[in-house]
Amino acid sequence: MNTPDSRADSAADLVAAEDVLLFVNAAITATGQREFRSRAVDQQLSLDFLHTYVRVNYRRVYAASLALDINHHNAALIVRRLLETADEASPEERRTEGRLIAARLAALPPQRVYRLFGELRRAKVNNRRTRAIMRNWLAARPDLGHDAVKYRAGLKTVARHIHLPCPEGGEPLAEVGAFLFRPGRARRYEHRMLDAWRRAHYEQGAVAELPFTVAEGFAAKHGMKREVFLKRAAPRMTRLERLRTQEQRTVGDRRPDADLTVMPLTRLALYVLSLGFEERAGRRAELTGALRAAARRAAGAHAGSWGRVHAVLDDSFSSSGSGQKRRRPLAVALACHHLLEVLAAPGAYRGLWTSGACDALLVRPWGPTPLGMRILDALEPGGDGAAPDRLVIVSDGWDNAPAGLAGEVLRVWRHRLDPGRRTAVVHVNPVYDAEGFDVRRLAAGVATAGIRDAEDLPALVEIARFAEGRTGPAELYAYLDRQVARFTGEGGCLVKRPEPAPTTVRTARAPGEDVTP
Template identity: 70%
Template sequence: MASGSDLVAAEDVLLFVNAAITSTGQREFHSDAGAQQLSLDFLHAYVRINYRPLYAASLALDINDHNAALIVQELLRTAGEATAQERRTEGRLIAARLARLPAPRVYRLFRALRTAKVNNRRTRAIMRDWFAARPDAALDAVKYRGGLKCAARHAHLPLDGPADTGGELGDFLFAPDRRKHFTTPLLDAWRRAHYEQGAVYELPFTVAEGFAAAHGIDRRVFLERIAPRMTRLERLRTQESARARGARVDLDLGGQPLTRLASYVLGLPLGDRAARRVELTGALRAAARRTAGAQAGTWGRVAAVLDDSFSTTGSRQKRHRPLATALACHFLLEALAETYLPRWTSGRRDALLAFPYGPTPLGMRLLDALEDAPERLVIVSDGWDNAPPGLAGEVLRVWRTRLDPEHRTSVVHLNPVYDAEDFAVRRLSASVPTAGVRDAEDLPALVPLARFAEGRTGPAELRAHLDDRVRRFLGEEPGRKGAWA
């Protein structure tokens, strides 16, 4: 039997993981940025001090990039609090997570480490190893020039490696006027772009934009000519501005990540969505099938209660993010299910035309969904049940205790919003597991994690689950005991 301290530790870790999945320290509909950041900072400090090995192990989970960077920063800043074995394990987890983070996020992390004056030997080694593994140092120098300069100064990065020619990279970063010509094509294109318009189109899109504005290049012409240099995300972000200017920027919508594609769709006017129904629905379903993979069609009868109430507006920083998560989950559940019945809180039946509207009658929609006796019921909502307040929790309590004590229907609540006041994602009922969700792509992995919050599995099972995730994250062989366990 698990001890009281083990139960508390398991609850604390689940609390932190849910926060690290959902919160980015930005304003939400019900709380401002200051409250979000203060609450999140407290959780990071609390879990790091009391459960440092578990804190580090969370780098192997599906937490968002903001919190992954914070964990790395805190582990490096407090290296003196760890044992030698913990530092070795942390170093491997940090290296593996940095390799998965977007480069701009890593360079911001390095800048934060410099500001915090974290400059121990392990930190410098981690920064050098990460930079050495970058596929194109010249691209980083042009695209993330400020970040690379900061990292080079702080960690004394070797800029004269085999890929460099005669110290060109160092000159480019710190003394670009020293050379009249660079032998590295990308570096020289940056030099020429100051006075030659043709060189602008040899640069990465984000860098070329500044030069195009300085040269007064027409936006339509610029977008069409720079399109081959755009990344997949850049094509998606500029799609509507290009369309408005009559520029053609080819884009494979079906190849986009599912939640990001859902955000793009919600950013379109309702008339455009209706006019492009076949294209947009096909793209969302293609992305959902790709995300479902081998699990497609294996979840049996699935019902979903999806929140599209006014609170899914989100905030200026996270516009429509809760609704985008719900929309993406809708298409993913459709792909995972054998038969699928969605219930939107607004009562609408056309998911493509979803927009934030009205109160949150979760209880009424739960009654509708449970009436169909599904094998699985997935609720995607911020948990602010208010029409009438508390009905959803009562429906779930009665269903679980009186009508379905044998758990014939599996119920899980996925919440895309962090509640700063309660240091958690808001729950609907103690009898139903709740997990934080940010991207619908993580839904299949979050369902098993949510079961730990239901209390039907103990701390030992949670530790085994985390240990397995760490092993797979680090590419270790099965059966090896995690250093944090």
Template identity: 70%
Template structure:
């Protein structure tokens, strides 16, 4: 029993680390989210520190990965073997601005032990373009170098950061472009997009002209954010599924209908890419997808739950056998491209409709607030599992994109079907594997073995990337 409790505690934390970002949700404030997360991080770190560190190898979001790294580095006296390598491997996968934010938090907290300095030194040394970082993340770079007593990558970068008036010009093209951009418009097109935007406004450059000339230097995400503004669709190919779904949902309904072929093709391509080797392997699949009003999210996470549901719809279509997928929206709508957050959440009725199709897999994508009538989905699943399908011919899982701060977990439909948190739709295949631990029939030993395997894979991938980068 104690092992089952421990496994449930760790899985509860994993659900929170996947979904929660400390931001306001539809039914909870940012303060409630942060308080709830702070408690969970402290509880799991103190009671299950090795498993807490192992969560860095899972597909948790970067916000919680940074919190785990910070909490582990704050308590070096409790450190276990291999923690430093695991932290370094996770930081290598994170966006640089988040890592610099973590380093500033460690500096503010006065955390400057030998392990912390080594991690900062190695991460900074592995950056592919120190001059680009110095221009794009200047405050973060300066804080990290000062706190860890790490010298700049070269003399020019050091002067740019700490003695900007010392040099008349720079040999590095990025640093020189930054210097010249203060008085020369042409120089700003040699800078990163986010830095060049400020100089373009200062020089009075027309926005369409600026976007057209900056296109070759923009990242995929920057192209996606500016695609509609520039009247182009060049950012859609290759975009992650959930980000693409967010982009689609931000468009007016009329524009979605007018661009139906383009947007549907892009979503299906992204879904096939996310499915990878699992494409077509799930047999008959039924999906129950929540597009009720609560799927509108919050002011800071606008339409995020609905975007996850839309991405899961196209991903489930790719995972199912050809022609063997049925997607059912709670609103009763049949056009996924025109979906919008509206109305109550009749999950129970849609679950009944889904089970009528006789699927091999049932996937429910919802925040779990079944309210039309309340609790019907959980009761349907309980009766179905205990009376109609005790042999478990149909595999069922509930994936929830919203963290419930008051419950310290994602909201569940009932004990008969496992529930896991989800942040991005493309993580769905991996989360189905985690869902088997959430059924309450496996203990800590099985979960520990799974986490050990994920840690080994994470460290091996990091070592390969480090060696390839050093060539």
């Protein structure tokens, strides 16, 4: 028999689990940028509140979020908040946080890490633990000479902040120090990239040896023609730089070769949507083949394992996104369309766009959002008379034609027509709702998860099942534990059950306490 205390504990656990899921959804979707229906400042204020709330009340879970597929913006925010409030953590928490921070920094793009370190310096976060984390990250960089050229300001800031020793002499670190703090004095550098930067001031041939973003400035200084510069720089461009400059590198009617089949799925969908309708139609075989190849890579071992899958895909006008996130919601829907086709059993996929479009390659943001009508269509049995095993809805959740119909359809379906849950219904939402501190939901009984990249769909479906109420908080924390162990490469119970919010402020760290990251 449940005692009052056990019932209170269960209620507290459920509230904690809901808070965790709410934060995870925000950390996946929100970037602090303007959305279709909310300003950037609203997004930033909402996200700031969530980070503070979860860090104060569930610090272990807050740190464990670094092991999930959250976006880079929120990962950097979590690292910064953990390092700024190190005195609030116990020694055990600091050790776990150090491992998580090191693993996440290794996965972040270097320019974002340098930006984060600059923010820590401006915030005057200069404890031994922070300096050790910075030193370890720099020590793991494959080529500091390359970083000195491409991320010069960021590396210089970090070197000053952690008092990086740059001795005199011929060793590589000494050359980097001389390049950063004593520029123009060396007649030549042993490091190829540093010497190319020196020669690029007066020699056009050295410009093509530099990273593309650095070489652009020197090309403008030398007055090089854009097409000549791009042709010379092409071998050193990254995959995304090649895509961005592809139009400029077109010679006559011949487009330079670009292997789209190696592009990540969502990024490729964004590229496809940036093209005009005529170009998409003219390159149909190439673009469709690239999208399907990317979907097969993203599906991996999950390919063909989802049975019958029906999808409702939102291409209403709100999927155009904003000036900062142009066509992002529509790109996620297009990428999910191709991924779900691979995840479903062969010939068992059906995708329905809210606009009624039949050609996925030519979709565009247009019209209202009749989610309710499309969900009715998607729940109908297929040609063999069987209901779908999974219904996946990719939408921002603003059902307005008519308003509220989608939620009512799903409620009636779940309670009256499918109480045994033969059809699993999942709603993935690519847009953060700043007012609701979460992604917008369609119905209370439908699992909803935030999504940023379609590649994360299989993992997000696993997270979404915790929101249905069929699994308890213990399973959620066990899942977080497994993710932390996988991410850091260490076993053991690292997350544990979240403790209630502290009523008193922890004392500051005593001198000489362990600061190992």
